[in-house]
Structures are given as structure tokens and as C-alpha cells.
Amino acid sequence: MKLIGTLTSPYVRKVRIVMAEKKLDYELVLDDVWGPDSQVPAHNPLGKVPCLIMDENGALFDSRVIVEYLDTLSPVGRLVPPSGRERTQTKLWEALADGAMDAAVTARLEQTMRLPAQRSQDWIDRQLNKVAATVDHMDELLGEQAFCTGVNLCLADIAVGAALSYLDFRFPDMNWRAGHDNLDRLMQKLMTRPSFTGTQFAAPK
Template sequence: MLKLRNSATSPYVRKVRVLLLETGLEDRVELIDTQVTPTNPNAELNVDNPIGKVPVLLTENGMALYDSPVICEYLDSLHSGTKMFPVNGVSRWLALRRQALGDGLLDAAILGRYESTLRPAAKLWQDWLDAQIGKIDRSLGAM
């Protein structure tokens, strides 16, 4: 059985879980709740992913796969239905580009949230926060 290190607060985990549902693979994956914070490393998670981030997929042969784009492509290769990521051609590159755009939007949203909630108000970098909001707005417009 596959194992997915996950955290309910991670949008990247949610992306992987949506792919599991859409492809009918959810019954093949055991979810392992994993505590993660931006400032407190999880030693057990770091064994599987030296970056210390979720999601991490542990394959049946024990290989650890990370980050969500790699995990999604791997999972997409395991089912016989319509592929989320076409195998070749322009449609493949468009699907990968959409995934990159979505991940970039999530990155900007997370960084903006950290800046506005974790950084002391006296040290808030407004120009940087505004730049993240701009990335979010442009990404949503492109979708």
C-alpha cells in the first residue's frame, strides 16, 4: 500500500488528495498525519524529505517521492482511466503549465499569509506582501 505523509493545512496535500479521488486511487493510499510548521522541523519527515515539507508519497517499494507535481505524475501513471497529465504533445505541456501556475499561486498565498500573520507587525514588509498579492491576482486572471 502507498503511504501519503500529509497535513490537513497543506494546499499541496489537498491537490494530491483531489487527484486520488478523481482517479479512483484513494483506496490504495494510507494517510499518515504529519505535523509540520515553518519553524519547527519534523525529524521523522526529514528522513523522507530533506526539505521537510509535505506531501511525501512512500511507494510500495519504500521510495519517497516529493513534491506535489512529482507525486501527482506518479499517481497518474498508476491508473488506467483518462490521464490528468497527457503523455505527450501540446496538451501535456499545457497541463504541466496549469499545474505550475496553480502551484505558484499557492506559493504566493502561503508566503503572503506568513508575512501578514507570523511576522511581527513592526517588521511587516508591505512591498513584498503587495508583490505576493499581485502574483495571486495575475495567476487568477490567467486561469
């Protein structure tokens, strides 16, 4: 399998962490989706990463779709419950984390892709307020549990970890750890895992 992505995307990192936890072999193909020579549009009409090129030459896109597929490829470390309330809880956590990533990425693009005179600080603030509200909610929801849905690592924790580490990477001044001891404790635990330490964000050179 080939994973087309960047080292700055939280969605790509989420997929890479899942692949590491599932012990799946793949080739990471770095691609600039904003560049004229991007490979992504040939496989994903939305022009977004991550994009997974499978061995049978099919393609999957959207991190939520990709990670659910990857979880079926190996019995090692099942990350998504097959059905019922546990599955719903896991997908709810993923929706919260992905929503925070969506808002953070939107704010980042507004800051970097528009000329200063064209930027809307109100729009940036609106997105970052969404992030802050979601972090508050996730911290309360987590409480004193070891992991998001109980005692075992699952996709919920990976999605939350990808989101929070993206805030560290792109919005360090937000200091999301302040007042969020539960999430801070979870993040410290996640950062002891090779799947997280081996997939750190990296800015383009």
C-alpha cells in the same frame, strides 16, 4: 502508500484529489512540519509536504512529481497527456496554479510566522498581486471552455481548483470570483465532484 501532509496545504490537497480521481488507496498521515517531531525531514531533506511513502519504501516529494507518478499507477481517469501539445498545455496550467499557490502561501507565512513588527506589508502585497494577476490570466485563458484544456477533466483543473479553494480558505477577502465568471463556473463544476468535496481544507484544532 502513505501520504504525509496537512489538511491546510493546497499542494497536499492537489495530491489527495488526484488520488481520489484515480481511485487509489492510501493512508493519510498528518504531520506538523514546523514541529520538533515531524516525520518529514527523514523522507524529504527539503522538509516540505506532501511526501509520498511508496509501498516499496521509497519516497517522492513535490506535488508535481507525485501527481505525475500517481497518474501512471492506474488507467482510470488519465489526468496527464503522455506527450505533445496537450501535455504542454496541462503542465502550463499546473505551473500557473502552483505559482499562485506559492505566492499565496508565501504571503500567508509572512502574515503568521513573523512578529507584527517584523512583517513586510510590501512583501505581502507583492505576493498577492502575483496571485491576482494569475487569476486574471487563468480566467482569460479558460474562456468558455468546459475545462482548462477542453472538454475533459485533467490535472490542470485539479491544480486550479486546489489553488482557488486555498484562496477561499486563507484569503476570503480577496473575493477572486468577482470579475472572473469563467473560473467561478469551473469551480462550481469541480465542487460537485467527490474528489473535491471529500478533501476540504481544515484548520488545526
